[in-house]
Amino acid sequence: MTAHPHSLELFRRDRVWPFLMPPEPRVDVSHQVILYVEGLNLSFDGFKALNDLNLYVNDGELRCLIGANGAGKTTLMDVITGKTTPDSGTVHFGQSIDLLHHDEARIAQLGIGRKFQKPTVFEAQTVADNLELALKTNKGILPTLFSQLSSEQEDRIHSVLHTIGLVQQKRLLAGNLSHGQKQWLEIGMLLVSEPRLLLIDEPVAGMTPEETERTAELLTSLAGKHTVIVVEHDMEFVRSIARTVSVLHQGSVLAEGTMDQVQNHPDVIEVYLGEDA
């Protein structure tokens, strides 16, 4: 008796059916904290890039990380996103997800999106196609523009275009966008997969004052639904968006609070802002 074609399909070795895949763990934010970083240490050839670093970020918060060059901001982002393994310490996403047990790709799937300083959009594709490709890539499907989007996915792309203020530009090639618009598009490319936590590195570097202002509006509008951590050197920008600022110095959190509180903190005046004064 020949097997029914559907049963052959069912026994293909290379298929994993959705009901057999491990369920996507939910991020447990029952204690309002979405990110716990505790006792992180990391040395590079004896130099302590992270030094017993502790950081707690609440769900829905917009947190700014500031600190002089070499303070450890990028290294911290690298550890949270699985790019670098610390020597010791723990990193938890919500109450129960131990991020140090997952690799970079899995951490992205779990809902942590990272945007590097330089935009890396596909310049030869339209704005809408960039979002579509990002959505498919994030879902682990071989990215192609030929497979159809579901209506839910189309709605999501439209809503992201709206959020990033590029509805009018959706048919433009990304290469023709301004620097600021490319940065927003790249934020949109993260948003299509609805991340819980967004890590954004120097979003306003190289932007015009108008673009900087719109970026402030965009990032503040994302907080609440998402948790946003912004690394930024532009203090005026930080002041315009941040409720809580964490100051990193020599691999540790030196001070935390509102911009006014940290600027008036004696340790900060001494080691960081004092240098500019």
Ligand SMILES: Nc1ncnc2c1ncn2[C@@H]1O[C@H](COP(=O)(O)OP(=O)(O)OP(=O)(O)O)[C@@H](O)[C@H]1O
């Ligand atoms: N892979 C590495 N190997 C050796 N040293 C490293 C490595 N990565 C970072 N470092 C060092 O660790 C320190 C912290 O760097 P990090 O990039 O985290 O600082 P940062 O706060 O992000 O600075 P910036 O504002 O300049 O981006 C620096 O002195 C850097 O040279």
